[in-house]
Amino acid sequence: MxxxxxxxxxxxxxxxxxxxxxxxxxxxxxxxxxxxxxxxxxxxxxxxxxxxxxxxxxxxxxxxxxxxxxxxxxxxxxxxxxxxxxxxxxxxxxxxxxxxxxxxxxxxxxxxxxxxxxxxxxxxxxxxxxxxxxxxKGDRAPRKVHKLRSSLADRVFPAFLADLDATLIGALIIAFSIAPTEEVSLLSASMSPLWLLLIMFASLVLSYCIVFVAGLTDQKERRQQQGLLQNPMNETLICYLVCLLASALMLWFFQQLSFDDPWQEWLSDTLVLGLPASIGGAAGRLVI
Structure with missing residues (x-):
């Protein structure tokens, strides 16, 4: 061999x-x-x-x-x-x-x-x-699905907006049922700033691996998309920011956070909920 x-x-x-x-x-x-x-x-x-x-x-x-x-x-x-x-x-x-x-x-x-x-x-x-x-697994999907994606992205709005839209939908599907629970604040209260950085790093790595490494979609097609925001690193970072924004809004919507709470609590709770939200956002980008 x-x-x-x-x-x-x-x-x-x-x-x-x-x-x-x-x-x-x-x-x-x-x-x-x-x-x-x-x-x-x-x-x-x-x-x-x-x-x-x-x-x-x-x-x-x-x-x-x-x-x-x-x-x-x-x-x-x-x-x-x-x-x-x-x-x-x-x-x-x-x-x-x-x-x-x-x-x-x-x-x-x-x-x-x-x-x-x-x-x-x-x-x-x-x-x-x-x-x-x-x-x-991505190579089981018919090619016409990917052609439809490209067609919609080209004719209706830029491809990166389609990715952001799919990221938001996926984040809501996974994290919406978690946001109103007490588990988020319970977990964030026990984490140090260094540990929250680890949560953020893990969120980025997992979402990058799901979309661009694990072979769950046609990765070659995703990597060939044109535009400043369409390379893997930029897409991962920007979509993660979208997931964090969605997480903060969900926590506020369910009254788990209010504008009277300190910014440290907003940040820690958002990062903790951002972990499942980013994985959901990655899943959302798999299906478009």
């Missing part, structure tokens, strides 16, 4: 993992901001944890029997089993990173509570990994 072929295999494998992780975050983020799930995870028993993992494994196994997140057309039973194990592993790792990011798991968290939260949060993440190819 040549060095180039080995490199190609590793690149393909990395792309598969990134695609699975991106699908995991798309499906798992809303449940991550649910305090009831934190409580259930804190009080659940080991037997119930095993039962939850077993049921999740059973569901993902049958999903992978029909079509996994790799490109193989024929999936044997052993292949479906191995992909199920890998889907669960990716989902668990993504859920662990997400729980660490929002501070629901720390070094001081008891082991049983950590495992309980991780088990229940990894369920939607793992399902998202399993569904990443069959639901979201």
């Amino acid at each position: 040549t060095l180039n072929s080995q490199s190609s295999i590793w690149q393909t494998e990395l792309l598969n993992l990134l695609r699975g992780a991106s699908g995991g975050f798309l499906f798992g983020m809303p449940l991550l901001y649910t305090v009831e799930v934190w409580w259930i995870g804190s009080s659940t028993t080991p037997l119930w944890m095993l039962s939850a993992l077993g049921m999740t494994f059973f569901v993902i196994y049958f999903l992978n029997q029909s079509e996994g997140f790799r490109t193989a057309l024929e999936i044997r039973l052993i292949d479906a089993f191995m992909e199920t194990v890998e889907s669960m592993a990716i989902g668990i790792i993504c859920a662990l990173l997400a729980l660490l990011l929002i501070g629901r798991i720390t070094l001081e968290t008891p082991l049983n509570e950590t495992l309980g939260k991780l088990v229940f949060e990894c369920i939607p993440f793992s399902l998202g990994v399993a569904l990443a190819r069959s639901t979201l």
Whole structure:
């Protein structure tokens, strides 16, 4: 096996993992901001944890029997089993990173509570990994969809405005149900300024990976779009700002923030809600 072929295999494998992780975050983020799930995870028993993992494994196994997140057309039973194990592993790792990011798991968290939260949060993440190819993979979409997108962008408004519109819609779909809850202020109150910077960095990286790295859309076409705002970095930054603005407006709309609150509270709450909003915004740009 040549060095180039080995490199190609590793690149393909990395792309598969990134695609699975991106699908995991798309499906798992809303449940991550649910305090009831934190409580259930804190009080659940080991037997119930095993039962939850077993049921999740059973569901993902049958999903992978029909079509996994790799490109193989024929999936044997052993292949479906191995992909199920890998889907669960990716989902668990993504859920662990997400729980660490929002501070629901720390070094001081008891082991049983950590495992309980991780088990229940990894369920939607793992399902998202399993569904990443069959639901979201870009090369399965008919080419006429992309032609329609280009036609609408050229004739009605510039392409970057279409991206901003899709970003806003996606952010609202994901974050609108989170904004009126107390979880946002609860999380932001426990985060330091440095940790909020980490939240902002993670939001940018995740949205960039979902749209431009994970292979969930026709990335070559997106990268070929013309205009100052249409390169990947500029688009990611500007769309993130749109998600932050939408997050602030949603928090104000649901009276979670008022103009009497200090700007630090506005900033911290907006950044915390901006994480799921930016992932939703990235998902919105996938479908246009």
